[in-house]
Amino acid sequence: MVPTHYYLILSAILFGLGVVAFVFKRNVITIFMSIELMLNAVNLAFVAFSQAFGKLDGQVFVLFVIVVAAAEAAVGLGIIILIARNRQSLNVERVNLLKL
Amino acid sequence: MTAQLIIFFVLAGLAVIGAVSLIFQRHPIHSALSLIVVMVALAGLYLLLGAEFVAAVQIIVYGGAIMVLFVLVIMLLNAGVEERTNFSKLAATAGIPLAVALTAFLAATIAKSGPVTTGVRPGSVASTQGLATMLFREFVYPFELTSFLILVAILGALVLAQREKGS
Incomplete structure (x- = not known):
């Protein structure tokens, strides 16, 4: 049996790496991927707690998080396509004006 | 092990x-x-x-x-390939230590609090069947709401990605 706090530590590490990627990457698409990484890290904590407490609420929440992530990916990638079309670049430092 | x-x-x-x-x-x-x-x-x-x-x-x-x-x-x-840009000195010098500190703090807090003990026998929940029962009983309204969310997301993606008229 793997102790629950091992999973929580792994979840924290993955979340931290997601934060690092979010701050350091310059490409809009990669920044978006690091958000997905952070969501995945939180999902792992949810499932670990669900198993530790013997309740399924955590797993139901994970399903909702996945649905929201899918919706977010669809809208976010639409926005990224718009940015690329208007700026001819995917670098976030070029996106420094609110007006597209 | x-x-x-x-x-x-x-x-x-x-x-x-x-x-x-x-x-x-x-x-x-x-x-x-x-x-x-x-x-x-x-x-x-x-x-x-x-x-x-x-x-x-x-x-x-x-x-x-x-x-x-x-x-x-x-x-x-x-x-x-991602182009290199000269981002600010502050981000380069303080960013990595702060990010490492955040991760280390999170992991250390969890590790210090020790094993999670709940007194529940592991593997005592029937996973998929119980999940379906919960999803369609207690969480049925959130479940229905997610379908609206997906509908709105589809519309949003369509509106965003279509070309403007006349351009």
Whole structure:
């Protein structure tokens, strides 16, 4: 049996790496991927707690998080396509004006 | 060291390596492939935790749908190697230590609080069947609301991606 706090530590590490990627990457698409990484890290904590407490609420929440992530990916990638079309670049430092 | 612990450490190592690789790859498509490694490793961890349905959904929705969408957009926009930019000195000098400090603080807090003891016998929940019962009884309104969310997301993506009239 793997102790629950091992999973929580792994979840924290993955979340931290997601934060690092979010701050350091310059490409809009990669920044978006690091958000997905952070969501995945939180999902792992949810499932670990669900198993530790013997309740399924955590797993139901994970399903909702996945649905929201899918919706977010669809809208976010639409926005990224718009940015690329208007700026001819995917670098976030070029996106420094609110007006597209 | 039991077999489960060994599997855990292998999968955890894969996930961490994938996440580190996501940061250090300079080409977006390589980052996307690294992220797929993380997701598959997490699906294995869900199986280890006895959450078969969540593992399957993780593979199908994350590995299948969302990452295909990412790869499609990367190819559609012909995203090249990330260009180096001279970002601020503050970000370069304070960013990495602060990020490491955040991760270390989170991990240390969890490690210090020690094992989670709930007195529940592990593996006592019937996963997929119980999940379906909960989803369609207690969480039926949130479940219905997510269908609206997806509908709105489809409309939003369509409106955003269509070309403006007259251009």
